[in-house]
Amino acid sequence: MIRYLARRAAHGLLMLFGVTVLMFLLFQAAPGDFLSDMKVSSQISAETIATLRAQYGLDQPLPVRYWQWLKSSARGDFGYSFAYNTPASTLLLPRARNTLLLSVPALLISWLIAVPLGVLAAGWKSRWADRLFAGGTSTLLALPDILIALLALLIALKTGIFPVGGMTSINAQDQGTWAYVRDLGWHMVLPVAAMVIGSLTMILRHVRASVSEVLESSYMRAAEGHGLPRFKLLFGYALPAAANPLISLFGLSVAMLLSVSLLIEVVMSWPGIGPLLLESILARDLFVVIGAVMLSTVFLIAGNLMGDVLLYAFDPRIRSQA
Amino acid sequence: MTSGHLGLPKPEPLLRVSGLSVDYDATGGNVVHALRNLNLEIADGESIGLLGESGSGKSSLALALLRLLPKNAHMASGSVAYRGRNVAELSPADLRAMRGAEVALISQEPALALNPVLSLGRQLVDVLRAHGKLKRTEVSARCTEMLRQVGFDDPERVLRAYPHELSGGQRQRVAIAQALICQPKLLIADEPLSALDAATQAEILELLQRLKRDLGLAMLFITHNAGALASFADNILVMREGEAVARGTMDRLQASTDDYVQGILFPEKSLANSARPQRTKESGAALLEVRGLSKRFVQRRMLSRKEFVMLALEGIDLALQPGSTVAVLGRSGSGKSTLARCLAGFETPDAGEILLEGKLVAKNKAGALPPVQMIFQDAATSLNPRFTARQIVAEPLEIARWKTDAERTARAMKLMAEVGLDPDRAARLAGEFSGGQRQRLALARALAAEPRVLIMDEALSGLDMPLQAQMVRLLMDLQSRHGLTYLYISHDLNFISLFAQEVVVMDAGRIVERTTPEMLGQSVHPATRELVEAAERLHAPGVEATV
Numbered sequence: 001m002i003r004y005l006a007r008r009a010a011h012g013l014l015m016l017f018g019v020t021v022l023m024f025l026l027f028q029a030a031p032g033d034f035l036s037d038m039k040v041s042s043q044i045s046a047e048t049i050a051t052l053r054a055q056y057g058l059d060q061p062l063p064v065r066y067w068q069w070l071k072s073s074a075r076g077d078f079g080y081s082f083a084y085n086t087p088a089s090t091l092l093l094p095r096a097r098n099t100l101l102l103s104v105p106a107l108l109i110s111w112l113i114a115v116p117l118g119v120l121a122a123g124w125k126s127r128w129a130d131r132l133f134a135g136g137t138s139t140l141l142a143l144p145d146i147l148i149a150l151l152a153l154l155i156a157l158k159t160g161i162f163p164v165g166g167m168t169s170i171n172a173q174d175q176g177t178w179a180y181v182r183d184l185g186w187h188m189v190l191p192v193a194a195m196v197i198g199s200l201t202m203i204l205r206h207v208r209a210s211v212s213e214v215l216e217s218s219y220m221r222a223a224e225g226h227g228l229p230r231f232k233l234l235f236g237y238a239l240p241a242a243a244n245p246l247i248s249l250f251g252l253s254v255a256m257l258l259s260v261s262l263l264i265e266v267v268m269s270w271p272g273i274g275p276l277l278l279e280s281i282l283a284r285d286l287f288v289v290i291g292a293v294m295l296s297t298v299f300l301i302a303g304n305l306m307g308d309v310l311l312y313a314f315d316p317r318i319r320s321q322a
Numbered sequence: 323m324t325s326g327h328l329g330l331p332k333p334e335p336l337l338r339v340s341g342l343s344v345d346y347d348a349t350g351g352n353v354v355h356a357l358r359n360l361n362l363e364i365a366d367g368e369s370i371g372l373l374g375e376s377g378s379g380k381s382s383l384a385l386a387l388l389r390l391l392p393k394n395a396h397m398a399s400g401s402v403a404y405r406g407r408n409v410a411e412l413s414p415a416d417l418r419a420m421r422g423a424e425v426a427l428i429s430q431e432p433a434l435a436l437n438p439v440l441s442l443g444r445q446l447v448d449v450l451r452a453h454g455k456l457k458r459t460e461v462s463a464r465c466t467e468m469l470r471q472v473g474f475d476d477p478e479r480v481l482r483a484y485p486h487e488l489s490g491g492q493r494q495r496v497a498i499a500q501a502l503i504c505q506p507k508l509l510i511a512d513e514p515l516s517a518l519d520a521a522t523q524a525e526i527l528e529l530l531q532r533l534k535r536d537l538g539l540a541m542l543f544i545t546h547n548a549g550a551l552a553s554f555a556d557n558i559l560v561m562r563e564g565e566a567v568a569r570g571t572m573d574r575l576q577a578s579t580d581d582y583v584q585g586i587l588f589p590e591k592s593l594a595n596s597a598r599p600q601r602t603k604e605s606g607a608a609l610l611e612v613r614g615l616s617k618r619f620v621q622r623r624m625l626s627r628k629e630f631v632m633l634a635l636e637g638i639d640l641a642l643q644p645g646s647t648v649a650v651l652g653r654s655g656s657g658k659s660t661l662a663r664c665l666a667g668f669e670t671p672d673a674g675e676i677l678l679e680g681k682l683v684a685k686n687k688a689g690a691l692p693p694v695q696m697i698f699q700d701a702a703t704s705l706n707p708r709f710t711a712r713q714i715v716a717e718p719l720e721i722a723r724w725k726t727d728a729e730r731t732a733r734a735m736k737l738m739a740e741v742g743l744d745p746d747r748a749a750r751l752a753g754e755f756s757g758g759q760r761q762r763l764a765l766a767r768a769l770a771a772e773p774r775v776l777i778m779d780e781a782l783s784g785l786d787m788p789l790q791a792q793m794v795r796l797l798m799d800l801q802s803r804h805g806l807t808y809l810y811i812s813h814d815l816n817f818i819s820l821f822a823q824e825v826v827v828m829d830a831g832r833i834v835e836r837t838t839p840e841m842l843g844q845s846v847h848p849a850t851r852e853l854v855e856a857a858e859r860l861h862a863p864g865v866e867a868t869v
């Protein structure tokens with residue numbers, strides 16, 4: 001078990017390394033850097049720009065810059081934000097926390113709804129149930145995430161029950177911990193709901209397809225022939241047998257949710273990684289972008305690692321191979 | 323005992339099937355009649371044998387009795403009554419109470435009858451719990467007792483194990499334990515022996531007979547193997563294409579003049595005329611040689627560092643002469659399949675070497691046709707059902723980038739003809755072929771690579787006896803035409819004497835005896851004796867002995 005996880009974690013680290021190299025190369029290939037915009041300005045002399053360039057280390061060749069960045073990462077800084085004049089980590093970490101604040105509940109809620117619903121949908125096979133399910137999920141699937149986010153904003157505006165974007169009310173900090181948490185939770189409702197709607201349908205369809213397939217198998221017919229109760233057949237026998245592909249999907253759903261969350265954060269002005277990433281891409285704030293992408297990669301790897309642990313726990317066949 | 327919770331104490335038979343017809347909706351709006359106007363009665367404690375070749379509707383009957391027919395099938399007419407109550411009209415709760423506790427089913431594919439991700443203990447306990455409240459200690463006592471009854475010496479280990487950790491035969495025994503643990507009144511056994519080795523077959527038969535005696539168990543025993551029925555079926559029903567064509571005791575059926583009945587009762591008669599390729603023992607170099615082969619498997623569980631080591635092969639030495647057939651016999655779990663998998667390169671042995679024509683067999687290079695091919699037990703699962711016959715047969719050639727597409731197709735058609743399949747059906751999907759035809763397709767695929775050695779891992783045991791006889795004839799024919807070398811792995815002795823020059827008996831991962839088919843009967847080794855005796859017990863009186 002330990003060895004299996006260690007190997008998976010090592011794969012993850014390798015991937016992370018690859019992502020950073022790729023990011024550096026991509027930025028190298030893209031035209032311009034943080035200082036390019038200054039060149040246009042007539043008030044800043046070419047010498048100043050050259051000095052700044054040297055100061056930021058942008059005149060160094062790529063491998064040297066990469067090495068510098070690695071050293072800075074080892075210190076925990078992850079490079080330097082040109083725009084904010086602070087180490088990138090001080091910008092990124094609070095933002096990452098805020099993104100997790102949305103993603104983790106959305107992930108849990110999506111799966112907690114999708115799994116039982118998908119199993120029931122698989123077990124409840126009739127022509128009408130099939131049509132209802134296919135129609136409902138296709139409609140939801142066809143809705144672009146941006147539309148869902150905008151709809152959420154519209155609801156907030158029209159009803160006035162939910163706050164229109166942001167993470168906390170202005171005076172939330174002053175009203176004690178409990179009130180603060182309640183205020184935060186209230187702000188979370190709409191973005192989390194939008195993310196759940198954006199990711200739920202795909203998971204739901206997979207759960208249903210996977211369980212349906214297992215229900216056709218001869219061991220399910222044998223179990224039914226032994227007179228096991230329906231509920232037990234569906235949740236005790238079919239679901240564990242169908243879990244394998246779903247657990248792999250779990251890792252993927254983390255990635256999907258992250259991309260949805262970037263969008264929703266921007267639209268609903270949630271101070272997560274999304275708005276920061278957008279802003280720093282526009283400003284060509286190299287290290288912040290790299291750091292943000294790296295953080296997303298870390299979440300992704302963590303999600304996959306979690307999937308691996310679950311797979312190991314659920315499937316005895318994997319245990320004996322590992 | 324006869325007043326069950328469901329029925330009335332009338333002189334009603336336990337089970338009455340009257341005028342039952344079952345239709346399947348096939349693709350393109352066609353209807354397949356699986357059962358036509360079938361009548362059957364089973365009294366308390368009575369054993370009925372249901373005999374018929376594959377596709378004769380036997381399994382549909384088994385499923386219809388428990389209302390387990392798939393969605394695309396329905397009862398077109400007739401009724402099934404258990405203790406006078408129409409099964410079709412039972413409420414879901416009553417139906418559930420009947421399944422498992424009153425009428426139990428042992429399904430056809432034992433390897434697939436158990437949930438792969440749940441422990442066997444859990445699957446056994448759940449059946450018990452579904453039909454009554456029992457104390458923990460009682461539950462575990464019943465489970466261990468039941469597992470002992472079906473022949474496990476170490477029930478505690480089996481309860482902890484998962485299906486993939488057991489051999490096919492062991493899994494079938496667990497499936498039987500599952501069916502019998504609630505002590506049903508009627509057991510429907512749908513080909514319960516087909517995947518077991520001969521020794522276990524005999525044991526299971528004895529077990530079923532004992533339970534029949536002790537519990538007054540009535541039984542509907544579905545099989546294609548007349549020999550299994552001879553010893554204990556009170557009455558036999560012979561089926562063909564969904565219809566009952568003959569019924570009566572074994573003696574009466576043996577006297578029948580009907581060709582179909584005779585073919586099912588005495589499949590080996592059709593082979594008696596083919597001469598066995600007699601071959602003098604060549605002293606020349608072996609084509610395939612195995613030296614000191616060993617393989618072990620390690621079991622692990624969650625959050626535990628403890629490892630259970632299972633020895634699969636230990637110090638195997640074996641030599642195959644070119645053009646010969648060596649039969650590897652042994653009970654299930656004796657390591658036969660592991661040996662085959664090592665030879666075919668699916669498993670990496672822990673020790674020992676495999677030599678082909680004196681050279682070490684390394685991993686096959688891309689672009690070369692592999693010289694060792696394998697045919698698996700179950701063609702249904704070893705062929706991709708969504709591939710066409712042509713794709714399946716040509717696949718090894720495609721992987722090896724052999725010639726052009728047109729030439730590959732031509733070769734695939736030729737191979738299909740060679741194994742007795744209509745090349746016109748090359749565009750059909752594998753799933754549309756019957757069990758026997760699929761095994762022929764698997765054979766054609768194996769031959770596509772022009773192998774020197776063909777390994778057959780229980781390649782015939784999933785087929786009914788007449789089909790087995792046909793396959794053996796085909797294999798002998800191909801051997802003499804192409805000079806093939808066969809390693810024939812089997813758990814029973816059917817056709818061995820017609821077919822093999824050399825016999826190797828395996829037990830617990832070792833070769834315990836090397837002999838010839840003729841000398842097999844005189845062996846004194848316990849593992850060999852067990853196989854021979856089982857074969858004798860399983861044979862219908864009057865059927866020519868194969869050893």
